[in-house]
Amino acid sequence: MGDFNYTNEPLNQSSDRYRTCKNAKNYDCKHKNFMARDRRSLFCTKKCADTFHNYKKVKIASSKLNGKEGNMKILQSLTCSTNSITINHHILESYGFDFEKYDQKVNVSSTNIGLLFENYILQRSLNDKDEVIIIKT
Numbered sequence: 001m002g003d004f005n006y007t008n009e010p011l012n013q014s015s016d017r018y019r020t021c022k023n024a025k026n027y028d029c030k031h032k033n034f035m036a037r038d039r040r041s042l043f044c045t046k047k048c049a050d051t052f053h054n055y056k057k058v059k060i061a062s063s064k065l066n067g068k069e070g071n072m073k074i075l076q077s078l079t080c081s082t083n084s085i086t087i088n089h090h091i092l093e094s095y096g097f098d099f100e101k102y103d104q105k106v107n108v109s110s111t112n113i114g115l116l117f118e119n120y121i122l123q124r125s126l127n128d129k130d131e132v133i134i135i136k137t
């Protein structure tokens with residue numbers, strides 16, 4: 001309960017519960033149009049709401065910066081309430097993150113190499129090759 005805001009009924013554009021997800025333009029929205037379970041819903045899922053709010057937060061933080069400084073702002077905004085998060089690399093790039101601006105490569109395990117950005121390590125998720133894990137050290 002709470003993670004999904006859509007129902008399984010067929011889409012009906014004349015219903016007052018027909019919605020276009022506010023995060024629909026984003027790469028990872030899977031239910032761009034949906035029938036809302038609750039009339040207040042603006043997003044198809046909690047994940048879409050989180051992505052959208054992170055995006056706004058990060059965009060504002062990094063809009064006037066670029067390259068390395070912009071990268072650091074993005075990493076700081078994403079980890080302000082947690083020490084590590086998993087995020088799709090397309091989303092990270094849409095924030096303006098530049099993967100080429102790392103300080104050095106680090107061995108995170110015998111089979112996985114990470115990229116060091118000051119006090120952050122980015123490593124590829126072993127479960128999903130599109131996801132990266134950001135760890136604040």
Ligand SMILES: [Zn+2]
Pocket residue numbers: 021022023024029030031032043044045048
């Ligand atoms: Zn969505």
